[in-house]
Amino acid sequence: MTNLAGVPYYILEFGDELVYFTPYTITLFLLALTFTIFVLISMPERQVDIAFGGDAYTTKVISVSEMRFRRFMAIACGLASMGAMVTGDIFNFTLFTAMVGITNVGIVAAVKSPHVQNAAYQYGLVALSATVPLFGGAAIYAAATGSLSMIELAKGALPAVPFVAKAFLVLGVIGEGMAPFYAAKAEMFRAPGAPYVIMCSLSSLLIFLRVIEVVMLG
Amino acid sequence: MIIRRISHYISNYENIMPLFAGACAFLILIGILLLPIQYNPVQLYPKTIDRNSSLDPYDRGGPPFTQVEIGAQYPENSPTAGLVTTYLTPFSLFLSQVTLHLGTTIVAHPGGIIDEILYNTRGLDTVVEPTILFIAFAIASYLYRKG
Structure with missing residues (x-):
């Protein structure tokens, strides 16, 4: 239990799946929780387009139905991020990561801008194909070690996790969260409506921080 | 310079999917080379x-x-x-x-x-x-x- 980013303060048991709160995971969890509360209580921004060379400007108005849908997706994304931060099970982590990916697409899918939707479509394709290395990595974890519990992996009694399993897991998280490839997300951020779009960025940052801890186990 | 070129390449979001597919193919190749997994x-x-x-x-x-x-x-x-x-x-x-x-x-x-x-x-x-x-x-x- 030395490399679990601290001694767990509390372990919540869901059968074979443990949820544990270490100093590291609880920090990430609180970050996700705080931002989810912000999303819950805040109204979307109104983007203003200014035409250069003149004094014309337009304010983009977000309809109530669009706002509700995007807020719902942002909250779902926050909940998925929270789950991914504290889960102690490899397969559960991959599920929450996949959920983060699909909610990220959902946050911007409602925007009526062809450019934004095009970027979201490309990102959706990556998120879709990233599930293969993501779940493949989890499957190799199970086959090679015989366990999916992070706490058991951290004890060091199980066989070592193959390098390729860890690499698959990281590649899957990169695809779901687009961690170093923010170009597509930058295009998605043209969508009006902070703080919902910021949730895309925050969630991918959080799952990337968590997967660093996960691959250090075993 | 090289970072500028890379960031210019990935700034076009249509290049993201081929890039990711290439990364997947590369990793699968490494996985095959590292076989057998116990x-x-x-x-x-x-x-x-x-x-x-x-x-x-x-x-x-x-x-x-x-x-x-x-x-x-x-x-x-x-x-x-x-x-x-x-x-x-x-x-x-x-x-x-x-x-x-x-x-x-x-x-x-x-x-x-x-x-x-x-x-x-x-x-x-x-x-x-x-x-x-x-x-x-x-x-x-x-x-x-x-x-």
């Missing part, structure tokens, strides 16, 4: 295969309502695991008795050991999986209605 024979939720059983591979054998060992990671967290191993409806029972394979298909839904794993020991997974599905439905239906 399989650990001590696995969770072991099951026996009996090809002559009409409930194969869900048939764990034994009488109902007796607790069997299902090889969970933390058995103390699932004290009732292994009690409900099969619940065949009369129709499922009929199908499993008259045919060799229909007893385990979706029309029969035998439940049993798979459901034990899903609902008793790995219940959180079972909750998250349909959540992903419903969110995907929500996005698809919103886009369809907005259409």
